[in-house]
Amino acid sequence: MDLNQYLEVFIEESKEHLQTCSEQLLELEKHPQDLGIVNEIFRSAHTLKGMSATMGYEDLANLTHKMENILDDIRNEKIQLSSEIFDVIFLAVDDLEAMVMSIAEGGNGKRDVSEVVAKLEMIENGESLLSIGTAEVAAAVELPIRESIEKSVYDEFELTVIQQSKEQGFESYEIKVSLREDCLLKGARAFMVFEVLEKLGEVIKSNPSVDKLEEEQFDHSFCVTVVSKESMEALQKKIMKVSEVDEVIVSQLELSELRLALNEVDDHKLIMNKENQKSNNEPVVPLASTKDEKTNHPASKQHNKTIRVNIDRLDVLMNLFEELVIDRGRLEQISKELESTELDETVERMSRVTGDLQNIILNMRMVPVETVFNRFPKMVRTLTRDLHKKVSLEIYGAETELDRTVIDEIGDPIVHLLRNALDHGIEMPEVRKANGKPEEGTVMLKAYHSGNHVFIELKDDGAGINREKVLKKAIANQVITEQLAATLTDKQVYELIFASGFSTADQISDVSGRGVGLDVVKSTIEALGGVVSIDSNEGKGSDFLIQLPLTLSIISVMLVEIQQEKYAIPLSSIIETAIINKTDIMNGHNQQVIDFRGKVLPLIFLKEIFEVPETIEEDGYYSVIIVRKGDKMAGLVVDSFIGQQEIVLKSLGNYLSSAFAISGATILGDGQVALIIDCNALIK
């Protein structure tokens, strides 16, 4: 069977399941009693195991299997959660992620996971990673709990029901129904058993719960408790009539025994908790009995109904839509000329509908920043452990939507800033304490819409930026001169940390400052048409603000004419426009320049660079567009300005992907193609 066609789906879904795993693990760390979360993780891991085995990624399947064993034990309360167990599971998830990434990049998904597997096995065998003490407790606890799973435990209410029915002449039975191994519709069979039982008496309890039976979340057997006047044999026979039922064991319940069992379980819980508290200080989860489980179960998360659409298809839809917009323009023109009311009305209606359509299509390409943010909590957790710091990450506005193309690019810069904040921003707990701050630092990540932009703010309550330190470093690294340093405002000083060749960490650490500075962040964001700024308060923390355009597929440009050809220049790189007299041009060294507001500005004659055929006589003036790349500027000489316009950015296609100084193309209202000039390639 050719599995390649499923590979993409496999990778996407694996990523999703791993994401669920890490999210839920973090959640579980906060609420260790909540076994519902364990179930959630278990389900994801289980699906992942199945998928990877089908796809033939044995290593992936093996590791998931090991992890699943642990989760199963946690779920069945054989293992108690402790922070070292969390560490190992996180490690396993990390490895799984690395494997899936390797598959996504065309690798074979193989990876040496022996260390993690060994650790997982140790946990599974009840051996503690840190102290032998906990292992003993775990072993001691294991036995009675396992029994409690086998036999249902009844709470007070259920016991009362049983007692009352007995008084009215009903017998209580516990029935264990096992379905055949090859049974396909377990849920349906369970339902049929229930139907039989409800005719014969009343079902007062089932283990697992009825909901879970319906969702087929059980192995091959389940337990029901019924009160009925029928005999044990009659019950057994009638249930056996349901097809695919393998075995039915009916046992009569004795009230006195049940009461005893209930007390025992309670006692065990108490003893265990005490022992655990004595044996180690690690957070140990008190075991939840089956009856607690019910109340603790959060309603399983409601997932939005979505379908997966390839982004290429959306692009095609967008293209076709643009074609429609161009035709709409022509139609509007025609209807104006014909002056027919009926045609006018129809065209107007069509314009409205296409306007709505445009909004929907643009919205479809929007993705919540959540997809980028959701990997941060785990990253922060690992980092703070490595750095021995205490940091809590607060995320706001994860639902804020951005264009898919921006989302793909924005992840790395934020990771960089986040690492920077954790490494250089937040101080060590002792230092924080000494400075009268809470030991745990806070990093706030916030995303929000404002106008035509999306802002992402990263704020920490760490040490802030030391002006003197930055200046000293900048001078030492020859970023600025000493004379200039004295004249800079605080804000300008802070901006220096984005300069290339700058890193303030006294020591090069593993986390950030690997020679790659924040200048990379700045250039990435500027390449996206965004701006990054920084504010800081020494001793109180720093605040990074990233401003991004809502979408990269629609940009504002200045349309210009060079002879008879039309070109578009992105507004983001334009500073201003000017019309200059030919006599103002000076001849510099191999270069024509003008004096522009006291600065020498080199001129770039686009007509010559683009080898535009000359058909129109020139007059005595030049139209110049002043553009910048970083802090360098240049004047682009064109023939005339047409005006500012919002355009849809399109690629030139694979064949011409490396065209000189052209970053893409767009389709103008008249259906013709205009090329977009890449100013960065023109300024050396």
Add this chain to the structure above:
Amino acid sequence: MEEIVTSETVKVIVFQIKDKEYVIPVSKVRGIEKMMHITRVPRSLPFVKGVINLRGVITPIIDLRARFEIEKAEYDDRTRIIIVTLDNMEAGLIVDSANDVLDIPETSIEPQPDVIGNVATEYISGVAKIEKRLLTLLNLDQILNQDEVKDSVVKEA
């Protein structure tokens, strides 16, 4: 080639350049367009005429006369752009006219003779003779050869 004895046929589009007839398999053709406005792409290879807006997709256009180094001709009403696709890449080929779709038996396709007039032989994958018509099969891979395009950019840089 002679030993292949099958009754398989290939459906091809027939078009003219100068006085010769060339063919491309229909499976590689996405459509045939009339001449439209072409936007020149600066500093590209001489045979790349520019790009067109093909129903919202920017498509590069290659002039086959220029590609084959045949003398230029004015574009007229019969000039067509054949949109071809190869390895996820779309391109338009300007031809003098395109007016026929033929089924040619695979058996009639022969390797190109050593001398075949003025078209550089590297662009040709074979010839087929059908009822006194000589059809030349084009080698699209070679016509859309990417290396040449990239080389020119490297040189300019």
